[in-house]
Amino acid sequence: MEASKVIHAIYNDDDVLLAAVKKVKAERHHIEEIYTPFPVHGLDKAMGLAPTRIAIAAFMYGCVGLAVATLMMNFIMIEDWPQNIGGKPSFSYLENMPAFVPIMFELTVFFAAHLMVITFYLRSRMWPFKKAENPDPRTTDDHFLMEIPIHGNEKELQDLLSQTGAVEINVVDNAH
Amino acid sequence: MEYKISNRLRLTAIILMVVGAIGVSYSFYTSHVTFEEVENMLANESHHGGSNGHGETENHQADETSSHDTHAAVDAHGEDKHAVGNSHEVVDEHTKHVNHVMHAMHNRPWSAFYIAAFFFMMISLGVLAFYAIQYASQAGWSPLLLRVMEGITAYLFPGALILLAIAVASGTIGHYNIFVWMDPDVVAHDKLIQGKTGWLNIWGFAIRGLIFIGGWSLYRYFSRKFSIAQDKADDNKNFKKTFRISAAFLVFFIYTESMMSWDWIMSVDPHWFSTLFGWYVFAGMMVCAVTTIAFIALYLKTKGLLPKVNDSHFHDLAKFMFAFSIFWTYLWFSQFMLIWYSNIPEEVTYFVTRIEDYKLPFFGMLAMNFIFPLLLLMNSDYKRIPWFIVMTGIVILAGHYIDVFNMIMPATVGDQWYIGVPEICSMLFFAGLFIFIVFTALSKAPLTPTRNPFVKESEHFHY
Numbered sequence: 001m002e003a004s005k006v007i008h009a010i011y012n013d014d015d016v017l018l019a020a021v022k023k024v025k026a027e028r029h030h031i032e033e034i035y036t037p038f039p040v041h042g043l044d045k046a047m048g049l050a051p052t053r054i055a056i057a058a059f060m061y062g063c064v065g066l067a068v069a070t071l072m073m074n075f076i077m078i079e080d081w082p083q084n085i086g087g088k089p090s091f092s093y094l095e096n097m098p099a100f101v102p103i104m105f106e107l108t109v110f111f112a113a114h115l116m117v118i119t120f121y122l123r124s125r126m127w128p129f130k131k132a133e134n135p136d137p138r139t140t141d142d143h144f145l146m147e148i149p150i151h152g153n154e155k156e157l158q159d160l161l162s163q164t165g166a167v168e169i170n171v172v173d174n175a176h
Numbered sequence: 177m178e179y180k181i182s183n184r185l186r187l188t189a190i191i192l193m194v195v196g197a198i199g200v201s202y203s204f205y206t207s208h209v210t211f212e213e214v215e216n217m218l219a220n221e222s223h224h225g226g227s228n229g230h231g232e233t234e235n236h237q238a239d240e241t242s243s244h245d246t247h248a249a250v251d252a253h254g255e256d257k258h259a260v261g262n263s264h265e266v267v268d269e270h271t272k273h274v275n276h277v278m279h280a281m282h283n284r285p286w287s288a289f290y291i292a293a294f295f296f297m298m299i300s301l302g303v304l305a306f307y308a309i310q311y312a313s314q315a316g317w318s319p320l321l322l323r324v325m326e327g328i329t330a331y332l333f334p335g336a337l338i339l340l341a342i343a344v345a346s347g348t349i350g351h352y353n354i355f356v357w358m359d360p361d362v363v364a365h366d367k368l369i370q371g372k373t374g375w376l377n378i379w380g381f382a383i384r385g386l387i388f389i390g391g392w393s394l395y396r397y398f399s400r401k402f403s404i405a406q407d408k409a410d411d412n413k414n415f416k417k418t419f420r421i422s423a424a425f426l427v428f429f430i431y432t433e434s435m436m437s438w439d440w441i442m443s444v445d446p447h448w449f450s451t452l453f454g455w456y457v458f459a460g461m462m463v464c465a466v467t468t469i470a471f472i473a474l475y476l477k478t479k480g481l482l483p484k485v486n487d488s489h490f491h492d493l494a495k496f497m498f499a500f501s502i503f504w505t506y507l508w509f510s511q512f513m514l515i516w517y518s519n520i521p522e523e524v525t526y527f528v529t530r531i532e533d534y535k536l537p538f539f540g541m542l543a544m545n546f547i548f549p550l551l552l553l554m555n556s557d558y559k560r561i562p563w564f565i566v567m568t569g570i571v572i573l574a575g576h577y578i579d580v581f582n583m584i585m586p587a588t589v590g591d592q593w594y595i596g597v598p599e600i601c602s603m604l605f606f607a608g609l610f611i612f613i614v615f616t617a618l619s620k621a622p623l624t625p626t627r628n629p630f631v632k633e634s635e636h637f638h639y
Contacts, residue, residue: 055556086517098513 065111192608199601302465330617544575
């Protein structure tokens, strides 16, 4: 269940943020989300997020791309309209395979890359014209924001976060 | 951390060298077959079993056409006689074929010895280039491994000299067993080689070889000297000097490596040429070099001699193994596809020989050097697991040995190839020599370059 009140701690340095995350996690508080202007190396591990499975997805997408390229070239160049190019055997996919390798490679990369991006957007619930969820526009410039839900421990959290070097601490009521 | 070569390792190296030397001498001794012996052998082969014999004949015919390239002089000679008469032709074909096979059998121990020498030379040469890249790029992750690399490059000077000596000996005391262009008789009947004698002559070959080896060894000598001096220095002057000579060496290296690959490998097929051959050899060299660095670092790590080398360092080495394997495949394919597609006789004969007579090593090597490392080292976590690195590394090294084998053997022994006593014992001999020289060099200096300006960064290297 989403807490109705959250605390926003704002930092202005990624190393301070990373140290703060480790401290907050050590005190066994749940971090809801962190907004950063750029990817911070090691942040996912420090937050205790489950490892990403996008690599597995990318491998499968690549395999799909390879299969599509193979079937496509087989249909175009072998079955539908065999063409004699440089006297190469035009009725056998296997014997013509070296000519298709660049296409197979490119489509593997193409499918892996594009489907990976689309997967990432879907998984992050982003789509065109969507209104930004970003609670503070400064996190798109030079500030880092950590969001922690409050369960009746507002004072305790505020003390802890000010110790970690937050430059600004705001309590935000989500119940609009 | 000081390292002393253990008695067991030294003994292993010496045993390898002795066994290898015995095997090599045995194979040289037994390769001196006479014309009659070869004739008998071939007759026996074709009498055994009908279908089998048929296949053999076909194979030989294929060989005759495909090795047209290297033996063009003989062939051209043969073609002249075609006009004379049919009966004449049969006799001539037979003699020619037996002579061809006999010559191939004489060439085999030479080639096997040469391939093994080249394989270990290219490992240390690749490591030297990799080492220079670390300095020129001022890499922060690798200084903990620099001493391991220096140990491996100690083999370069003796290894390359031996290689050059074998090549020159094959054209002087041998019977032109590796390079046909060294044979004045072949050159006299071969217009194409005649046009290349400006480059392909034995004096030029030897002098160029000495220049290459001299340049590489000078860099290795001074970089090692500065590296050791840096340990006791109180400023970074030595490091800066190495930085400068490394940059200069890399320029020298990329030209000489390319020319070396024309001289020492590509000229075994003197009619054939490929413009990216230097890169292709370089890619294979780098895979083997990085793999060997990983192996020796892992060995020293398990002995507790490289306490600060962590699994992130091995992760990086494995990334290089993975990346260079793919780079090698890319270049292999770039070379193959253009030649396959254009199908120009003087170019495509190179791959026709290999696919007809070397089907298994030719395609097996692709699986070993591409598919195997691609699938095994793709996962990020696997790159940190030592036994994964070792297992993949062994296949990569074996695969690249076969790659060198495929570059030399088809030109020298044709279809008379086999991985037997000459090949294995040559490998044992040079493996022993390599281990002996490398580990002796490793024991000559502390394994951690304590005063390297980037060593702290390397100690804290963390992925």
